[in-house]
Amino acid sequence: MADKIKFSLALVILAAGVAGFYLLSEQAMILRVLAVLVGVALAVVVAWKTEPGQRFFNFANESVVEARKVVWPSRKETVQTTAMVFAFVVVMALFLYLTDKSLEWVLYDLVLGWKKS
Template sequence: MADKFKFALAVLLLVAGVAGFYLLAEQAMILRVLAVMAGIGLAVAVAWQTEPGRRFFDFARESSAEARKVVWPSRKETMQTTGLVFAFVVVMALFLWLTDKSLEWLLYDLVLGWR
């Protein structure tokens, strides 16, 4: 029950930050943006105190750690793979074009005699 209250408070703080942006229409833009940023910051701080919030931030931390473990391809490997994909696309395009023209010739010229 406490988590639901905290989450509702976080949503209200977020809405208050956005509302502050519009209520401060006569003020400088930096103050309006700071109102939104304060609302977001306070909402995140309150949401962090809930059990789902803690689980989410643990998940985000673990995801970031896993992303750092990924072995990204080198520039050479990326260029080679991209070249292979382009070559395959060109070969498939030629194959499909030849198949289309062959079937067109077969049906229209030989079978139906339309040309």
């Protein structure tokens, strides 16, 4: 129950930060934006103190660790793979064009007897 109260408080703080942006309409833009940023920062701090917040931040940290383990392809591998994709697209486009024209010829000229003008 305490986590729900803390999370609700975080939402209220966030809403207060956004409301501060509009309530400070006569002030400089930097103060208005600062009100929103302070509201977001305080809401994050309060949400962090909840059990679901702790799980989320642990998950985020583990995700960063896993992303660092990714082996990215070299420039040469990337260029080769991109070239293969483009070549496949060209071959597939040619195949579909020839298939379309063949079916058009079979249906219009041979089956239906229509001549294109």
